[in-house]
Amino acid sequence: MIDLDDVRAAARRIDGYVRRTPLLPATQFRNPVCAGSLHLKLECLQPSGSFKARGAxxxxxxxxxxxxERGLVAASGGNHGLAVARSASLKNVPATIFLPENVQAEKVDKMRRWGAETVIGGANFDEANAGAHAYVEKTGALYFHSFADPLIVAGQGTVGLEIFDDLPDVETVVIAVGGGGFITGAAVALKALKPSIRIIGVEPVGSPTLHASLKAGHVVTLDQVTSNVPTMACQRTDERLFALTRQVVDEVVLIEDAAMEAAAKQLWFEFGLAADSSGAAAMAALATGSISTRDNEIVCAPVCGAGLPPL
Structure with missing residues (x-):
């Protein structure tokens, strides 16, 4: 699907259109979340609020x-829709975003402020995505897949390039998973640059898409998605993407929605970082002991999505 050259080409292409986000040493924790040295990659500071700005x-x-010029269309749990809405505004073309019913209201408002039309319907990403495909058939708008388009995956992979540039001694990178585009793109870059690196994905217990597929050895369609985290609720990954994912991702762990909410509160309390649940997922997996790290291990956890400050 993609390789390191595609990710490097994406980095050159999007230079000046997205931010090179900082890598924050997560020191001075009141209660450290893991052994070793943790660094937070602040993708929550992207113009649209997440790493999705890169792929879009x-x-x-x-x-x-x-x-x-025919306009852009996408389905999204929230963050991808924001990125596509922002991209459409850069070219002054219309965007239509299809969203599940549990999408956060503030993200819908931001999409509309970027100038996008929003269509809410369906219980999860997959049902919203069916609406997006129907819209493409009707209008001919340009479809931006949330995670399975090679250009999208390569764009997300530029996070991996930046992590390695800023932290070449990194040993473990922990990444939140929705459909699998971010972790796969970043892992392609990181594994090519440092094959020994450990790439661990984090999914909700109620949406174990990659976890189930890796265990089965083939793409699995979940019977149901029960997670309330819309940006990580995906019933099925893509076949071509998964063929690459299984080559570059070492492990996927599962955590409860409540652990992500708690980690988001900790990010706000400790660092003043307003993250959504997906943005806090990597830190949640470390904090709950779902991922073991050793003393002096160098770990990176992208804070991949912004949210409102927790109450």
Missing amino acids: ANKLLASDPKDV
Whole structure:
């Protein structure tokens, strides 16, 4: 699907369209979340509030301008929709975003403020995505897949390049998983640059898409998705993406929604970082002991999505 050259090409293409986000040493914890040295990659500071800005920008800039002029369409649990809405605004073209019923209201409001039209319906990403595909058939708008488009995956992979540039001694990278595009893109870059690196994904107990597929050895369609985290609720990953994912991801662990909420509160309390549940997922997995680390191990956890300060 993609390789290191594709990720490097994406980095050159999106330079100036997204932010190179800081890597924050997570020192002075009141209650440290893991052994070793933890560093937070602050993707919550992207213009649209998440790493999704990278993939959307890469897709936008690599597409035929005539296709872009027809408008953009996407399905999203929230963060991808924000990124596509922001991309459409850069080219002054319309965007239509299909969203599940449990999408956060403040993210819908932000999409509309970026100028996008929003359509809410369906219990999860997959049902919203069916609406997006129907819209494409009807209008011919340019479809931005949330996680399975090679250009999207390569764009997300640029996070991996930055992590390695800033922290070449990194040993373990822990990444939240929705459909699998972010972790796969980042892992492609990181494993190519440092094959010994450990890549661990984090999924909700109520949406174990990659966990189940890796265990089975093939893509699994979940019978149901019960997680209340819309940005991580995906019933099925993509076949082509999974063929690559299983080569570069070492492990996927499962955590409860409540652990992510608690980690989001800790990020706010300790660092003044307003993260959504997906943005706190990597730290939650470390804090709950779902991932073991040793003393002096160098660990990176992207804070991949912004949210409101917790109450």
